[in-house]
Amino acid sequence: MKGFYRLVNIESIKMLKVVLLLCIASMATQLLLLNRELNNFTSHSMIERFENTYVASGAIVIFLLSILLFCVYFLLTIYSHYWGSKSIYTYLTLPIKREAVYFSKLTAFLLCIMPLFATQLMTIFIGYELVVWKIANVTEGPWMNNGLFLSFIRSESLQILFPLTLNGIVSTWSIIIALATGLYYGILCERSRQYWGFLLIITAIVIILYVISDRMGSPLYGYSNWYITSVSLFILSSFFIWHGMKIVKRGAIA
Amino acid sequence: MKKIKKHIAIIIFFISLFIMISLLTFVYVSKDHSTFYLKDHKGDRSVLNDITVQGELRDAYHTVHFTIENNKVTKNTKIYSYPISDPTNRSWFRWMETTLDGVDYEILGEGEFDIYRNRRKTSDVPQGWSHVKTDIHPSSAVNQVELGLGLAQVGESIYFTVPTTSAYVGNNHIYEIEFVDPSQRISRTDGFTEQRVIATYSLEQNGDSTSKTIDVLGLQGVGDHLALIKREGNDLVIREFHTDGEEVGGTILDNFFLDVETRLPYTAYLNEADNIITLSFSHKRDEFKVVNIEFAHGEGFEIIDVVDVTFEGELDENHRLVEMFYKNNKLYVANTLKDMTDERNFIYSIGRPIQFFLHVYEGNELLYQGEIVTDMNDDLIRFQTAPFSAGGVGYDYHEHRNFVHISFK
Structure with a gap:
């Protein structure tokens, strides 16, 4: 356990600098974009709801981009074991269980993605105050009481990122875990040349895209059961972990 | 510093x-x-002491259940697990739909009618279909009638009579409706069960120009009896039937329709505990003539009050809401009105704020007017601030809060 803890720490430290840089860059860019969106606002402009202003500013794309960059960086950290120093051999000969090697990377990924989400949440809070301040400065017009809460329940993108209902929370975390385990499993499959594993990864991607489009859809057409799609993603994630661990244990990735 | 570095992952995670x-x-x-x-x-507001008002203010994403009891407002907010498709609860086909005891019914047809129970799956009650053949036919051009008003419930049983205009002649019936599984229906007559006729009444005098014409307005279940509501000439006529079909009495309001401003159809509200039916007829623009009829066992129906309801403001036609309840000689009305006192210039009329009022009348006197103040008008922010050059703003009813399911006890 101690070895695992130490490995998680080592892996996390490696990624943390980049993660913190991504956090700062993401927050700053989003607030700049939001400010730019508000710059055109005059006393004769239409006052939009916060969630519409936020999405229109393109800020949400920046967050998705930061997640994508983080995933790419995670990939690079793993592939770096094979380049230059070939440290993968050192890893596999460490006097700790290979399960610990496997889980340390996965845990580090999940630990390091958390600051990105926390920063995103802070950005939304600051962004909301920025919009309220700007509107109050430029116009005496109306504003929405409890507008931030309403944004969180009415905006499809905020509902997916930060759900307030149990089924939404389960669904979102099933997506995050499937992304993390699937990404890692993909690397292991490629390294061990077990390409058939990609079929299951594609299945997971299809389910994730289906869930996102379902949750982004209009209430008019109803929704599928998010628990069922979450369970299917959890099952796939469990397989990715089980088989991924098997590949690492066999040393097939060397 | 070294110590922090040793645990940096977990520290960052917890922060x-x-x-x-x-x-x-x-x-x-x-x-x-x-x-x-x-x-x-x-x-x-002490006039509200006798009653409890309940309802919801909701959009597709969340709902605020509220109760007004002993003059106090309590509320409970719930976020929907899955956003709901129809937060307005609006009936798009009002003339052929009705809700009895929380179950939706649809009535379709002309001459012969199909009655569907829970067709849109809005409740847990099994879906049902029923087919009704009639002995009436139009003798001249027919105006639209509100078929939903012909359906009534007493206990677990559903009864139906065909609402007709004075253009119909023949014999109309009151049927006890039996529903079958709609999946068994292949053609219109397959699976068809002849509905039990419990009472028959004639419309033949509609063909006689010397007699008073008859419009069948609807059927209402009160206590364990049925009230057949008709217009005969200018009179409002209530006929009382036992559920076995026996006609046991009735009451008449003479010359009620003499004022041509009093218009059909009507809306019926029921005070189940006191066996009082409230029939609200439109009268001029945004006014109502409200007839309150009490049913007492052994004594039958009696018209106890006619109230003229007028509002200071315009009804909100986009989300028309009027609910009424009669108790202890008072008429309680819950309704939404456009706020005409707001002097801002609204380029889009939909941007005008809506107010939700509780009105209490005794006789024709307005005893009390109270407003439930909410944030619902905040949702209109775009319509209130969009300049003319915006060229139109889209309205999504999922993202606008409205009052629904208002009920009195």
């Missing part, structure tokens, strides 16, 4: 977790921070 949990908790808890209180405009 992030703490930020996320505290901010999301803040958002979640603020669901209860919406405005919701009763503001007196006229009279003393």
Whole structure:
């Protein structure tokens, strides 16, 4: 356990600098974009709801981009074991269980993605105050009481990122875990040349895209059961972990 | 520093977790921070002591259940697990739909009718289909009638009579409706069961120009009896039937329709505990003539009050809401009105704020007017601020709060 803890720490430290840089860059860019969106606002402009202003500013794309960059960086950290120093051999000969090697990377990924989400949440809070301040400065017009809460329940993108209902929370975390385990499993499959594993990864991607489009859809057409799609993603994630661990244990990735 | 570095992963994780949990908790808890209180405009709110008002203010994503009891407003906010498709609860086909005891019914046809129970699956009751053949036929051009008003419930049983205009002749019936599984229906007559006729009444005098014409307005279940509501000439006629079909009496309001401004159809409201039916007829623009009929066992129906309801304001036609309830000689009305006192210039008329009022009348006197003040008009922010050059703003009814399911006890 101690070895695992130490490995998680080592892996996390490696990624943390980049993660913190991504956090700062993401927050700053989003607030700049939001400010730019508000710059055109005059006393004769239409006052939009916060969630519409936020999405229109393109800020949400920046967050998705930061997640994508983080995933790419995670990939690079793993592939770096094979380049230059070939440290993968050192890893596999460490006097700790290979399960610990496997889980340390996965845990580090999940630990390091958390600051990105926390920063995103802070950005939304600051962004909301920025919009309220700007509107109050430029116009005496109306504003929405409890507008931030309403944004969180009415905006499809905020509902997916930060759900307030149990089924939404389960669904979102099933997506995050499937992304993390699937990404890692993909690397292991490629390294061990077990390409058939990609079929299951594609299945997971299809389910994730289906869930996102379902949750982004209009209430008019109803929704599928998010628990069922979450369970299917959890099952796939469990397989990715089980088989991924098997590949690492066999040393097939060397 | 070295020690921190040794545990940096877990520290960063917990800081992030703490930020996320505290901010999301803040958002979640603020669901209860919406405005919701009763503001007196006229009279003393103690007149509300006799009743309990319940209802919901909702959009597709969340609902605020409220109760007014002993003059106090309590509310409970719930976020929907899955956003709902029809937050307005609006009936798009009002003339052929009705709701009895929380179950939706649809009536389709002309001459012969198909009655569907829970067709849109809005409740847990099994879906049902029933087919009704009639012995009536039009003798001249037919105007639209509200078929939904012909359906009534007594206990578990559903009864139906065909609402007709004076253009119909023949024999109309009151049927006891038996529903079958709609999946068994292949053609219109397959699976068809002849509906039991419990009473028959004639419309033949519609063909006789010397007699009073008959419009069948509807059927209402009150207590264990049925009230057949008709217009005969200018009179409002209520006929009382036992559920075995025996006609046991009735009452008449002479010359009720003499004032041509009193128009059909009507809307019926029921005070089940006191066996009082309230029939509300449109009278001029945004006014109502409200007839309150009490049913007492052994004594039959008696018209106890006719109230003229007028409002200071315009009814909101986009989300028309009028609910009535009669108790202890008072008529309680819950309705939405456009706020005409707001002097802002609204380029889009839909941007004009809506007010939700409780009115209490005794006789024709307005005893009390109170407003439930909410944030619902905040949702109109785009319509209130869009310049003319915006060229139109889209309205999504999922993202606008409205009052629904208002009920009195």
